[in-house]
Each structure stands twice: as structure tokens, then as C-alpha cells.
Amino acid sequence: MPKHLINPNNWVKQYSDYLFxxxxxxxxxxxxxxxxxxxxxxxxxxxxxxFKGEASERTWLISIxxxxxxxxxxxxxxxxxxxxxxxxxxxxxxxxGDWLEERVADPFDKTAEDTLENSELxxxxxxxxxxxxxxxxxxxxxxxxxGYDTETICNELDITASNLWxxxxxxxxxxxxxxxxxxx
Amino acid sequence: MKKKFLFISCDxxxxxxxxxxxxxxTGWEQVQLSLRLMWCKFTKSYSKSxxxxxxxxxxxxxxxxxxxxxxxxxxxxxxxxxxxQ
Numbered sequence: 136m137p138k139h140l141i142n143p144n145n146w147v148k149q150y151s152d153y154l155f156x157x158x159x160x161x162x163x164x165x166x167x168x169x170x171x172x173x174x175x176x177x178x179x180x181x182x183x184x185x186f187k188g189e190a191s192e193r194t195w196l197i198s199i200x201x202x203x204x205x206x207x208x209x210x211x212x213x214x215x216x217x218x219x220x221x222x223x224x225x226x227x228x229x230x231x232g233d234w235l236e237e238r239v240a241d242p243f244d245k246t247a248e249d250t251l252e253n254s255e256l257x258x259x260x261x262x263x264x265x266x267x268x269x270x271x272x273x274x275x276x277x278x279x280x281x282g283y284d285t286e287t288i289c290n291e292l293d294i295t296a297s298n299l300w301x302x303x304x305x306x307x308x309x310x311x312x313x314x315x316x317x318x319x
Numbered sequence: 320m321k322k323k324f325l326f327i328s329c330d331x332x333x334x335x336x337x338x339x340x341x342x343x344x345t346g347w348e349q350v351q352l353s354l355r356l357m358w359c360k361f362t363k364s365y366s367k368s369x370x371x372x373x374x375x376x377x378x379x380x381x382x383x384x385x386x387x388x389x390x391x392x393x394x395x396x397x398x399x400x401x402x403x404q
Contacts, residue, residue: 155382156383180399254379291386304333304337311372
């Protein structure tokens, strides 16, 4: 009997934010990220019969998404590859030597390690968010990640402001606890 | 009455602490919280872990789908689901 079952009806609700966060850190464009997620879900629907249930649905979807992201970059590079990259940095002879100063590494620039660590931290936050009750996770995401104001969230979810703060408090307590165990 | 005016309960302090994370606490609430933080170890501990969580979220630059984006994705998914049944 498989360890994990597949239920596509919950994919958007359960995994779209996680997949989006995963994608946006890699493609840096909201539209492209959404298209890639859409393509991932479609590919998932088409290959559902191949799901063995050994990995979780999320892991399985991520493995499809990874291939979609690679395909996306392949497509871009095959177009870009037609245009030769030129390094005519500066033709002005008067500014000899400036190039060295201007090309020196920026100490405030993010290193690949920082980016990787931040991306893993983001995954850890989403892992903890998935353990919260649905409403708590929704309110927390809207308030903290999407930055919606209190009034908008209250209208959207039909709750009062004091309800919202109670939910936020519970979500933050549970998340801080989870992050303490898994990350900090 | 005066005491109540200055001193808040632990739950009230935690509530203010949450609001501080979103920049929604008033100046007076922040004063009340600061006073409580001077002597209440529970509030202090909550405030510390709350700030740590906020820092982690800021550092990770976590993103999510906006409501309209999620609705668009859901609509597209439902079409795909119907076409694949």
C-alpha cells in the first residue's frame, strides 16, 4: 500500500504558495512563476498514474517543477545563445583603469550561499506554515507575507479585527515554536 | 485605576508585541509594553521569539500568491482538470 495518496483537488490550496515561493526565488518573475506552477499542475495531472506514493505529493510536485524550471532556462538560453555576449566594457581610452574599481566585488552584494540559506529558510517557514490550521495559515500569510492591511483581511475572510489578532497570535506562537525546533 | 493605566497584563503585552511586529502599535502601547518588558520574563521571552520570527521572515524574503493570482491559478487548474478527466 502506498505511503502517500494523491488528491489533485487540494493542490492549489495546499501547495500553490509553497511552489510559488520555491519558483520565485529561482526565476524572479511573478508571471513566469505562475505559468511554471500551472504547467507543473498540468504535468502532474497527466502523469498522476505514475505516482507511486513513496514520496509526498509536495515532493513529487516539486520534482516536476524543478524540471519545468530547468526547461524554462533552457528555452531562454537557447534564444539568448543566438546573440553573442560581448564584453566591450568601455571603449573610452581616457578612463583606463576605472574598470578594475567598478568591477570589484560589492561587499554588500549577496553571495550564492546567502541566497541558498535564505531559500532554505523560506522552505523551513513554509514547512512550519503547513502544520498550522488552514485559517491560521491563511490569515498569517495574508498579513505577514502578502502585507494586506487588517481591514482587507477582515473583509475577505469575514472576521473581526480582534479575531484577526487572536489568530495572528496563535499562528505566531506555533510558528516560532516550530522554527525553534527546526531552524534556529 | 492609575496602576491599570500604566501596567498591562501579560496577554495584553503579547497582543501589543504582535502589533509591534506589523508596525501597528501606538506610541502609548509601546510605552506600556516597554514597562512590562522591564520586569516580566514571560513577555520578554515572547517578545524575543516574536522578533526572531519576524527577522527570519524578512531574511527569507518569503513570497506567496496574491488572492487574485491564486484565483487565476485555481481557474486555470480547474480547466485543466476538466480537460484531463
